[in-house]
Amino acid sequence: xxxxxxxxxxxxxxxxxxxxxxxxxxxxxxxxxxxxxxxxxxxxxxxxxxxxxxxxxxxxxxxxxxxxxxxxxxxxxxxxxxxxxxxxxxxxxxxxxxxxxxxxxx
Amino acid sequence: xxxxxxxxxxxxxxxxxxxxxxxxxxxxxxxxxxxxxxxxxxxxxxxxxxxxxxxxxxxxxxxxxxxxxxxxxxxxxxxxxxxxxxxxxxxxxxxxxxxxxxxxxxxxxxxxxxxxx
Numbered sequence: 001x002x003x004x005x006x007x008x009x010x011x012x013x014x015x016x017x018x019x020x021x022x023x024x025x026x027x028x029x030x031x032x033x034x035x036x037x038x039x040x041x042x043x044x045x046x047x048x049x050x051x052x053x054x055x056x057x058x059x060x061x062x063x064x065x066x067x068x069x070x071x072x073x074x075x076x077x078x079x080x081x082x083x084x085x086x087x088x089x090x091x092x093x094x095x096x097x098x099x100x101x102x103x104x105x106x
Numbered sequence: 107x108x109x110x111x112x113x114x115x116x117x118x119x120x121x122x123x124x125x126x127x128x129x130x131x132x133x134x135x136x137x138x139x140x141x142x143x144x145x146x147x148x149x150x151x152x153x154x155x156x157x158x159x160x161x162x163x164x165x166x167x168x169x170x171x172x173x174x175x176x177x178x179x180x181x182x183x184x185x186x187x188x189x190x191x192x193x194x195x196x197x198x199x200x201x202x203x204x205x206x207x208x209x210x211x212x213x214x215x216x217x218x219x220x221x222x223x
Contacts, residue, residue: 001168034209043201043213044151087151091208094165097151
């Protein structure tokens with residue numbers, strides 16, 4: 001099984017800050033890496049697929065990069081509506097998720 | 107409207123059984139692989155199982171050890187998860203999710219399963 005190590009587990013930042021979350025796969029997953037946002041009491045919502053493809057309707061302040069084993073998710077300028085937990089997911093073989101990053105406003 | 111609606115959750119005793127359903131609408135259900143993903147209270151996401159469009163391929167997380175069975179009825183646009191020998195650690199919100207090109211692009215609202223005596 002492919003393990004996903006996501007960090008940090010929690011993050012506190014100010015409105016307007018640049019926020020970065022990383023995800024490392026236990027083996028090469030090419031670009032089969034997705035990022036989801038989950039707000040409390042809601043289902044996850046796909047933000048980025050294939051490591052860097054922004055889903056339709058997702059604000060351009062969200063971005064993703066990486067290939068192979070190391071991936072990065074960035075919010076260029078944090079907004080209050082971005083308060084949520086973020087998960088990476090690999091789908092090179094059977095899917096698996098990172099542990100999540102809980103993002104809070106400082 | 108394109109949506110997934112789960113049902114069937116509830117309180118069940120350890121060792122008991124439960125069947126979850128997911129009703130799909132607004133898209134050609136048989137064209138998509140479908141999945142169940144669960145989330146224990148306050149925890150992260152765990153992939154449970156997936157089934158291809160024509161039920162040719164069915165996969166399960168190793169942690170389930172043969173207790174769950176996934177099936178689908180394309181004529182009725184429905185997905186089912188039969189869960190047997192339930193344990194306290196199976197307590198979670200269960201989401202069904204549509205698989206589009208190796209990412210989950212549509213999720214239901216979830217149904218809560220609580221395993222407790």
